[in-house]
Amino acid sequence: MGGRFISLEIGAGVGGQALGLERAGFDPMVVIDNDPHACRTLRANRPGWNVLEMDFKDFVGADHRIRTVDLLSGGVPSTPYSIAGKQEGTQDKRDLLTAAVYLAIELQPRAILLETTPSLLSPKFVQVREEVEAELKHLDYSWEWNVLDAQYFGVPQTRRSCLLVAMRPDDFTRFAWPSPTHQAGATVGEVLRDSMADRGWPFADAWASLANRAAPTIVGGSKIHGGADLGPTRTKQLWMALAVNAHSLGNDVPDDDFVLDPELGRDGVPKLTVEQVMRLQGLPNDWIVTGRKTARYKQVAQAFPPPLAEAVGRRIAAALSRGPR
Structure with missing residues (x-):
């Protein structure tokens, strides 16, 4: 070497x-x-x-x-x-x-x-x-x-x-x-199950079994358009199929009061945090991303x-x- x-x-x-x-x-x-x-x-x-x-x-x-x-x-x-x-x-x-x-x-x-x-x-x-x-x-x-x-x-x-x-x-x-x-990426559930359970959410295992594919392409990093969400309508639908509410980013993972119920649509599934999106981008857990939530997400989404x-x-x-x- x-x-x-x-x-x-x-x-x-x-x-x-x-x-x-x-x-x-x-x-x-x-x-x-x-x-x-x-x-x-x-x-x-x-x-x-x-x-x-x-x-x-x-x-x-x-x-x-x-x-x-x-x-x-x-x-x-x-x-x-x-x-x-x-x-x-x-x-x-x-x-x-x-x-x-x-x-x-x-x-x-x-x-x-x-x-x-x-x-x-x-x-x-x-x-x-x-x-x-x-x-x-x-x-x-x-x-x-x-x-x-x-x-x-x-x-x-x-x-x-x-x-x-x-x-x-x-x-x-x-x-x-x-x-x-x-052969293929790990599933969203496999990667994020432990973090979803950080605040004692009792549905973490059930959610992980629904989030059973690799994540769709992380988008939404435009410096001109978009905010702290996971992308346009089609992308949001792909996330919903993985039991993720892609309409905005979460400030924290679910607590034990949040009930998993995909039949309620986006209101019955969790949002992702910026830290969780970082994991899906292959960024290390100790990587510091500065700014407020939208600025942090845009940086991560472009990685x-x-x-x-x-x-x-x-x-x-x-x-x-x-x-x-």
């Missing part, structure tokens, strides 16, 4: 990707996000990290005095590449994909890892991918896009991520995508699950260290 590597992360959010990469052997030189709550979260958990609260686009081209890093990593907002609604791709003011490519031109890191929505791989955005690939080719990188589902890497949630990995050709020949470590980030990061580290890791 070789030494550790240096990374630079953009769009870090609650820190899920950075945490997974840290476990895989990458220490960030700089971590960037424009959300003050996210930056406070990052500083609370890793006081030693250099966290910059700024628009990443303002970082590109600035005199940041960083020559290069081993890995440029980050999460790219999914909204510009969503299939639903109006999308503007690289013309969307929320797009960071183009800026990430510009930073790669500046730093020319040994490796690049970017995560976004699988919709980016749809035919609608073929021109966007071609533009990115043209720049990567010009910089003499080899690359590959892939979609991985976090539930096959120990995360109790159906969560598909589009990943772009790029490296120098010699390093890329040693890169291989991680193989699934789990790249650390177990998946770690799995991919270990394969990148192995390629860069020219041997197994």
Whole structure:
């Protein structure tokens, strides 16, 4: 096993990707996000990290005095590449994909890892991918896009991520995508049963038997729309099938006065707390998420699950260290 590597992360959010990469052997030189709550979260958990609260686009081209890093990593907002609604791709003011490519031109890191929505791989955005690939080719990188589902890497949630990995050709020949470590995610009931019983709720076992599938994709992290609920109507219906009231987040788990009765609809099933959603995202129990409930939930909902980030990061580290890791 070789030494550790240096990374630079953009769009870090609650820190899920950075945490997974840290476990895989990458220490960030700089971590960037424009959300003050996210930056406070990052500083609370890793006081030693250099966290910059700024628009990443303002970082590109600035005199940041960083020559290069081993890995440029980050999460790219999914909204510009969503299939639903109006999308503007690289013309969307929320797009960071183009800026990430510009930073790669500046730093020319040994490796690049970017995560976004699988919709980016749809035919609608073929021109966007071609533009990115043209720049990567010009910089003499080899690359590959892939979609991985976090539930096959120990995360109790159906969560598909589009990943772009790029490296120098010699390093890329040693890169291989991680193989699934789990057949499927644990069920919501298995993961959250103990926490549901924390205040003596007598129906915890009965509830866990109803919450008998992996969680649907955690959504609701938009900085512009939405509040502390688990997403749009269709998503709420999926949660109701798991005996969860997804119309809002709970301040605490049920006490012994709350009666489980799914026939009453959302009033007869429990809400999830932010801490429980963190578990479904694969975030550790001791990870501190700052802000009030809605701000905390939005950070958590946008997270790249650390177990998946770690799995991919270990394969990148192995390629860069020219041997197994």
